[in-house]
Amino acid sequence: MINASIITIGDELLIGQVVDTNSTWMAQQLNKAGIPIKRRVAVGDSWNEIWNALDQESKESEIILITGGLGPTSDDITKPLLCKYFNGTMVVNEDALNNVKYLFEQVFKRPIIGSNLKQAEVPDACEVIQNKRGTAPGMWFEREGRIFISMPGVPNEMMGMIEEVIPKLKERFSLPFIIHKTLLTSGVGESFLAEKIKDFEADLPSDIKLAYLPALGMVRLRLSTSGYDKIVVENIISVQFQKLISLVQDHLVTVEDEPLEQVLGKLLMAQNKTMATAESCTGGYIAHLITSHPGASNYYKGSIVSYDNDVKENILHVSSQTLSTHGAVSEQTVKEMLDGVIKEMKSDYGIAVSGIMGPGGGSDTKPVGTVWIAVGSKDLINTQKLHLRFDRMRNIQVTAIVALDLLRKEIGELSGFSYQVSGKPHSDT
């Protein structure tokens, strides 16, 4: 099996200034292509650290993907280091030079300065991977059967290059099929699921791996295997996956590797129905989740983010009586918010949430983490109260997931959707 290591370079990764989403994306792409990632390493903008990482990872893996440190500024040292590492000399690459000129003249419309032109220099020991989205060329080095691929840390530039790198790697190596099958459950904990499927797990063929991935009150179960005969591999995993599905049927959300909001979107599309949201404490996050996916406009009307109580009254038509008697965080308020948004947006279904996300704003009767959710249609409303115990961002995320899942269950039940739903809804564990 051919393995890859990912080396990400940059002090910002080590002081926690940015989240490393590049590694996640590269790992997805490489796995799809049949190249498992053995290790991911992040090091700072330090000559010794980068050099050591190259030495170490080339002992671990056949393919070493490197991102970062290719910018035009002096803290970017990856290129001179790779030049030295592969005993090369710097030369101007004509294609890269033309690309830099084109970008500055035609796209950025800014004058070129010296450091921009230097971007077109590369070590003569490498093959250049052209960068269609920026000025820094990528570099492909080979030594002793190891391939080293250096790419910029700017995500969309790196992504553009990976598209060219993967076919080249496929040509170079005989790669297996890697197959993952994933299902998503809600309403039960990881250990409960494990107990439920322990016999299945014990009987799993040794080349199939089972993983539990708990997140935001839901648990994803993943089966993985690999092999050189695609059909055989697919058959083997499908048999096991069907068994797994039948064991967790009562808690099943989807048998695809897709997020909850997409499952809900598909349900709505299948019925030619629409939904809308009225968000107080989640502040637009539910709308953002839904609209992150292309095609959301087929079933999503929009959201009224009523952060201010005036907005609840004036746009969502929550009565001032309700707000003064029950408060903004109450069952009555979210019911009226739901009625209001369904009416105003002319949608079939809706979600309304109101709560106290923290760190401030709590009281004895309504502590931080108190949330009311209402979901449903003009004919049927379900409500749920949550008591969350996380930080602000996680309280927002969990509220969004619970609300989306509640509506998914309601629509699924009404439509006789094939997965049964049962058990109590998510708690904040």
Add this chain to the structure above:
Amino acid sequence: MINASIITIGDELLIGQVVDTNSTWMAQQLNKAGIPIKRRVAVGDSWNEIWNALDQESKESEIILITGGLGPTSDDITKPLLCKYFNGTMVVNEDALNNVKYLFEQVFKRPIIGSNLKQAEVPDACEVIQNKRGTAPGMWFEREGRIFISMPGVPNEMMGMIEEVIPKLKERFSLPFIIHKTLLTSGVGESFLAEKIKDFEADLPSDIKLAYLPALGMVRLRLSTSGYDKIVVENIISVQFQKLISLVQDHLVTVEDEPLEQVLGKLLMAQNKTMATAESCTGGYIAHLITSHPGASNYYKGSIVSYDNDVKENILHVSSQTLSTHGAVSEQTVKEMLDGVIKEMKSDYGIAVSGIMGPGGGSDTKPVGTVWIAVGSKDLINTQKLHLRFDRMRNIQVTAIVALDLLRKEIGELSGFSYQVSGKPHSDT
């Protein structure tokens, strides 16, 4: 200098199923405490890989932080591995056992099963770090001057433990002060900034490090240094930071390490003004950015996410004439959306956006990436057209940032805010 390595464990990190936000957060906390992170390594749920990572990182760093692999299921092997690595025997920890019982009886309100009780077992070679937010105890091991700290991969459980770990590390080592000073610029590229401050950079004392952090059309500049005398260190870096501020003044957004939406929030609060948003293509993402921060309700009224044109007409009062003549993605539409949301939400300022985020929905005259933004008040509206070339999510993010920055500039200029704003607004480079 005492260094730390972070080892994160889990196949999900290597197949790209989750983004590793734990490392980012831990890095922030450790840096604040004076412990720089030397390396971050992610490995799968594999006995050999974890063992090797422990061996390697203990050669690199004095402190090794480990997360993941402590769950109750069979793919979680960190605890038995650490038991063996430190030649220990598993014993029941009474405090951890009481914690598991408490959580199941009082919080989760679910029956305890065997695998839950096993969570209370730990190697006798470790000191236990109690987990107030979950069932898996943390473990503190020491060997040959190295400290190994194993924590769950569940973010909020890990976060709770780090709060206890850091004071213990501070007691144990004499740690320096690490200081970062960060400013944020907009409207100019990384290489342009580098050219502008090249003399400053050349003259920087060798113990002060400068980093360029470009993100979403903005560039953050960071100075870092460390030392044992806090006052001396603060003085040294302040002098350089003031020089840097004066050099990039024309492009300055903030001199704090804070996101753009917080800068805008502070501006509004200082003037006792409010804002609202009308979002089509960003689908609630601008609202989400603003409401991610505690206290947003002081200046933020809410958002109307008008994903459907009916919502633009009925709630934002965009005229049907405008929509049919100019289309939903047009200057006239975003102007009317802005007017509508300011009026409906009774806010002083507003942002309105409409665009085509892709991958579908483009046309010859309005290709994917076409976005119109309007910002301002009932008295003054600024508009801007963007031509973005990223994927859907990045198009959403860049639109949000450009829109927020445009409003920040308008309010800053009106209020005579001390940072000058100049140059053309962000382009999509």
